[in-house]
Amino acid sequence: MAKLKIGVLISGRGSNLKALIDACAAEDFPAEIVRVIANVTGAGGLAYAEEAGIPWQMIDHRAFRDREGFEDTLHRALKDAGVELICLAGFMRLLTESFVNRWWDRLINIHPSLLPAFRGLHTHERVLEYGARFTGCTVHFVRPAMDDGPIIVQAVVPVAVDDTAEALAARVLREEHIIYPLAVRMVAEQRVRVVQDRVIVQGAGTPRGALVSPTLHRVGPSKTPNHTQSARAR
Numbered sequence: 001m002a003k004l005k006i007g008v009l010i011s012g013r014g015s016n017l018k019a020l021i022d023a024c025a026a027e028d029f030p031a032e033i034v035r036v037i038a039n040v041t042g043a044g045g046l047a048y049a050e051e052a053g054i055p056w057q058m059i060d061h062r063a064f065r066d067r068e069g070f071e072d073t074l075h076r077a078l079k080d081a082g083v084e085l086i087c088l089a090g091f092m093r094l095l096t097e098s099f100v101n102r103w104w105d106r107l108i109n110i111h112p113s114l115l116p117a118f119r120g121l122h123t124h125e126r127v128l129e130y131g132a133r134f135t136g137c138t139v140h141f142v143r144p145a146m147d148d149g150p151i152i153v154q155a156v157v158p159v160a161v162d163d164t165a166e167a168l169a170a171r172v173l174r175e176e177h178i179i180y181p182l183a184v185r186m187v188a189e190q191r192v193r194v195v196q197d198r199v200i201v202q203g204a205g206t207p208r209g210a211l212v213s214p215t216l217h218r219v220g221p222s223k224t225p226n227h228t229q230s231a232r233a234r
């Protein structure tokens with residue numbers, strides 16, 4: 001089967017782009033990156049595209065009078081490159097409804113939280129402020145509202161008691177690098193269907209059991225039932 005042609009849009013560091021490049025390097029991976037586009041001059045991630053010999057382009061949104069002008073150019077560039085699926089990878093620019101409509105169910109994004117919780121910026125700071133015990137990351141189809149759309153894959157990451165936003169971001173990012181290629185594989189293998197704005201993945205399994213956090217350190221024999229420990233033992 002022909003590989004799915006993907007276009008990756010970035011605004012910065014590009015570590016998720018790098019994870020996708022590495023995944024695509026495997027012969028049996030069902031997708032290939034045909035174009036990388038950045039909207040911010042000096043986006044560090046472009047170096048990964050250059051290194052891998054992938055055609056890349058700078059389309060600086062500030063060079064356009066309005067969003068429509070920027071998005072028309074973006075759309076044309078992606079079409080010219082033969083892109084079939086767009087992957088937003090740290091692309092920090094909201095796309096208009098008209099652009100999203102043109103790429104309906106062919107436009108995916110990664111966000112560093114368990115959506116629909118903690119949409120938007122400064123995710124990890126807000127997770128810590130809220131005192132959430134778990135966070136994670138999500139790959140989803142893009143809908144016009146920010147960080148909204150049918151969920152393809154999520155990974156759950158525990159929040160440690162002494163976490164800083166940086167430590168938490170790094171722990172989540174490691175999982176992002178796993179689930180983004182996984183989501184692209186699922187789409188490229190045509191396992192993913194959107195039915196009534198929810199994703200069904202053909203041939204997908206579900207992990208068994210549950211995670212509980214925090215757990216208690218045992219300080220001696222206890223006669224009272226401990227839900228945390230019984231849940232852990234399951």
Ligand code: GAR
Pocket residue numbers: 010011012013014015016017045089090091110111112120147173176
């Ligand atoms: C990633 O953590 C990604 O999830 C986030 O930006 C970072 C980009 O890192 N995206 C969003 O917050 C989108 N709402 P990267 O440039 O190293 O891939």
